[in-house]
Amino acid sequence: MKVDIILCGVGGQGILSIATIIGEASTQAGLYLKQAEVHGMSQRGGDVQSNLRLSTDPIWSDLIPLGETDVIISMEPMEALRYLPYLSKQGTIVTSSKPFVNIPNYPDEAELMAELDSMPSVVKLDIESVAKDAGNARGANMVLLGMAAPYIEILSVEQLRKAISVIFARKGDAVVEANLKAFDCGVAAASV
Amino acid sequence: MTKKLLLGDEAIALGAIHAGLSGVYAYPGTPSTEITEFIQTNALAKERGIHSHWSTNEKTAMEAALGMSYAGKRALVCMKHVGMNVCADAFINSAITGVNGGLIVLAADDPSMHSSQNEQDSRFYGKFAMIPVFEPSNQQEAYDMMESAFELSERLKEPVLMRIVTRLAHSRAAVVVQEPRQENAFSPATDNAHWVLLPGNAKRNYNDLISKQAAMLEASEQSAYNKKEFPMVNRQSSMVNGKKLGVIACGIGYNYVHEAIGDTLNVLKVSQYPLPAKAIKELAAMSDALLVVEDGQPVVEEAVAALLGKGYTVKGRLTGDLPRTGELTPDSVGAALGKESSVAYGTAKNLAGRPPQLCQGCGHRDVYGALREIIDEYPDARVFGDIGCYTLGALPPFKALASCVDMGASITMAKGAADAGLHPAIAVIGDSTFTHSGMTGLLDAINENSNITVIISDNLTTGMTGGQDSAGTNKYEAICLGLGMNPDHLHVVTPLPKNIPAIAQLIRDEIVYKGVSVIIPRRECIQTAARHAREKRLKN
Numbered sequence: 164m165k166v167d168i169i170l171c172g173v174g175g176q177g178i179l180s181i182a183t184i185i186g187e188a189s190t191q192a193g194l195y196l197k198q199a200e201v202h203g204m205s206q207r208g209g210d211v212q213s214n215l216r217l218s219t220d221p222i223w224s225d226l227i228p229l230g231e232t233d234v235i236i237s238m239e240p241m242e243a244l245r246y247l248p249y250l251s252k253q254g255t256i257v258t259s260s261k262p263f264v265n266i267p268n269y270p271d272e273a274e275l276m277a278e279l280d281s282m283p284s285v286v287k288l289d290i291e292s293v294a295k296d297a298g299n300a301r302g303a304n305m306v307l308l309g310m311a312a313p314y315i316e317i318l319s320v321e322q323l324r325k326a327i328s329v330i331f332a333r334k335g336d337a338v339v340e341a342n343l344k345a346f347d348c349g350v351a352a353a354s355v
Numbered sequence: 356m357t358k359k360l361l362l363g364d365e366a367i368a369l370g371a372i373h374a375g376l377s378g379v380y381a382y383p384g385t386p387s388t389e390i391t392e393f394i395q396t397n398a399l400a401k402e403r404g405i406h407s408h409w410s411t412n413e414k415t416a417m418e419a420a421l422g423m424s425y426a427g428k429r430a431l432v433c434m435k436h437v438g439m440n441v442c443a444d445a446f447i448n449s450a451i452t453g454v455n456g457g458l459i460v461l462a463a464d465d466p467s468m469h470s471s472q473n474e475q476d477s478r479f480y481g482k483f484a485m486i487p488v489f490e491p492s493n494q495q496e497a498y499d500m501m502e503s504a505f506e507l508s509e510r511l512k513e514p515v516l517m518r519i520v521t522r523l524a525h526s527r528a529a530v531v532v533q534e535p536r537q538e539n540a541f542s543p544a545t546d547n548a549h550w551v552l553l554p555g556n557a558k559r560n561y562n563d564l565i566s567k568q569a570a571m572l573e574a575s576e577q578s579a580y581n582k583k584e585f586p587m588v589n590r591q592s593s594m595v596n597g598k599k600l601g602v603i604a605c606g607i608g609y610n611y612v613h614e615a616i617g618d619t620l621n622v623l624k625v626s627q628y629p630l631p632a633k634a635i636k637e638l639a640a641m642s643d644a645l646l647v648v649e650d651g652q653p654v655v656e657e658a659v660a661a662l663l664g665k666g667y668t669v670k671g672r673l674t675g676d677l678p679r680t681g682e683l684t685p686d687s688v689g690a691a692l693g694k695e696s697s698v699a700y701g702t703a704k705n706l707a708g709r710p711p712q713l714c715q716g717c718g719h720r721d722v723y724g725a726l727r728e729i730i731d732e733y734p735d736a737r738v739f740g741d742i743g744c745y746t747l748g749a750l751p752p753f754k755a756l757a758s759c760v761d762m763g764a765s766i767t768m769a770k771g772a773a774d775a776g777l778h779p780a781i782a783v784i785g786d787s788t789f790t791h792s793g794m795t796g797l798l799d800a801i802n803e804n805s806n807i808t809v810i811i812s813d814n815l816t817t818g819m820t821g822g823q824d825s826a827g828t829n830k831y832e833a834i835c836l837g838l839g840m841n842p843d844h845l846h847v848v849t850p851l852p853k854n855i856p857a858i859a860q861l862i863r864d865e866i867v868y869k870g871v872s873v874i875i876p877r878r879e880c881i882q883t884a885a886r887h888a889r890e891k892r893l894k895n
Contacts (some may be wrong), residue, residue, distance in 0.1 A: 209711035224614035230697035244703035252699035270705035
């Protein structure tokens with residue numbers, strides 16, 4: 164079994180933290196993993212993405228071929244659309260519904276949402292509001308991971324929760340709890 | 356068996372530490388930076404006191420690493436591909452002196468120019484210097500090769516070049532690690548004739564280097580990293596476009612080949628150079644044509660075409676079977692091997708580019724705020740840029756830069772243009788880039804009192820690569836005065852939005868002055884400032 168994931172967003176939105184948690188969970192689960200990241204110049208407010216490949220068998224390429232991505236997990240709705248050619252026919256898009264507008268030519272929001280909604284499998288949510296309501300304004304990326312959890316079929320929700328505890332452990336129990344709460348809100352939202 | 360999830364860069368760093376490294380020397384450069392950063396924070400490296408302080412540029416790094424090798428220790432020097440140009444003098448000559456302790460020169464190439472200004476392929480440098488080159492296909496090999504490369508370096512008494520690409524440098528996978536080896540004993544070289552490159556000695560050494568070529572080739576032919584995977588020897592061979600195709604897969608290209616076709620073709624994996632000529636001829640003999648899959652420039656394709664002669668079909672980037680530019684992808688390699696793409700959805704309609712930009716609140720923004728006023732007032736003004744975050748001043752809303760070429764070129768290009776009569780000629784350079792390669796150019800300008808205005812935008816760090824220490828912090832006024840700057844035309848200002856009018860006025864005044872002016876806008880990078888605040892909070 165394998166799951167290919169594209170994580171994306173705008174530099175600074177915290178997609179690498181999501182990648183780190185999935186990476187930790189996969190390692191604990193004894194899965195093969197390859198995770199290609201973007202460092203350097205593009206991190207400054209530009210589009211960023213990470214290719215994450217999880218498998219029970221050895222993985223060759225660090226990059227996912229076109230049309231073979233199972234889940235696109237995006238911190239930003241337009242960024243989710245950027246990787247459509249990589250999405251498999253049965254693939255799912257899990258995305259924040261709130262545009263991050265830092266360019267003058269950002270597309271019309273209504274048309275953008277209509278295009279997203281036209282895709283066969285989409286889960287979208289205002290993750291920032293959900294995180295704020297959960298008392299963890301900086302936990303939007305954990306809400307998103309929670310929403311995506313049911314689609315990362317190779318890992319259980321419990322395995323991801325445990326990885327969150329491990330990764331945030333050095334920041335103290337309060338931070339771990341806040342992130343788990345945000346994650347759980349995401350899981351609940353996705354299953355509605 | 357210990358497994359660790361590591362970036363390619365981190366695998367190299369840990370592999371080096373475990374191979375008994377005593378010092379890493381480097382200047383930050385994407386995608387190589389994380390190697391040195393890993394060593395700087397690794398517990399064993401700290402315990403052993405492994406040198407890992409940043410160098411001022413790649414040339415000083417290369418020479419210091421050679422010095423550590425001279426003393427008998429194992430040394431590593433790391434840089435991005437264009438850093439090879441900066442250290443080329445020392446690098447090429449290190450093959451003439453040879454080494455004492457093992458020396459690995461690591462070049463991180465950036466095909467597709469994710470964070471670079473060209474796609475140069477460092478394997479050419481390996482051939483140029485006539486030394487072995489290692490090119491790992493994955494993170495595990497990157498780790499394992501450090502010990503192998505140090506061993507080979509010490510056996511041949513030559514430096515070894517390790518070439519990686521962005522996709523390996525910045526991709527994570529599990530790596531099985533070994534017990535650490537001890538460091539080499541301190542044992543400085545004694546054969547002065549080998550190290551003093553007077554022509555008489557250099558001629559002898561060069562002949563030594565030539566005579567070692569056979570041993571280097573033999574090492575490649577025998578290398579476990581170069582693998583003959585010829586499953587089709589006894590089966591009916593697969594045909595691609597009517598030809599019995601063999602594949603030469605170099606570095607990470609090997610992964611894309613397997614991703615596309617599994618083990619249905621004969622593949623020669625190449626991860627160590629010089630090219631294993633015997634193995635290539637063996638593959639050629641059982642194929643009608645060869646496809647060369649290599650990331651970067653067509654180094655191997657050209658060499659294989661020359662090796663097999665005119666009548667033999669060698670495909671690759673030069674023949675258009677693979678794209679001529681840009682990094683390889685599983686898709687481009689798949690297409691060259693006849694694999695059907697499974698694209699289900701086309702490009703989205705509601706999509707706009709999102710280029711990187713200077714952070715909100717960054718001091719460089721205020722510098723460009725002032726410069727924009729000047730450019731609007733002086734239609735003949737040109738602002739010569741340099742390499743760093745502030746190169747983004749070329750993009751909207753600032754659109755301030757006339758050029759950006761290489762580390763340090765802002766000052767010297769402004770000087771040359773001023774020599775030709777251009778006025779106002781303004782240079783913008785960052786603090787770290789200035790100490791890397793700008794100081795010598797400023798000396799040229801001062802010696803001729805060239806009519807230029809130099810802005811050293813000092814954010815107290817090497818910002819672009821993630822906030823590494825900058826070699827000249829707290830020394831810029833002293834450096835400029837030491838080079839002979841007239842103190843009346845050396846100014847330090849604070850780049851804040853409220854100060855933009857005053858900074859613009861200062862630039863106007865200095866444009867009027869006929870000679871070299873230096874203005875140093877100084878304010879800490881907001882990224883490192885935030886990091887320092889966090890670290891302080893954690894401490895308390």
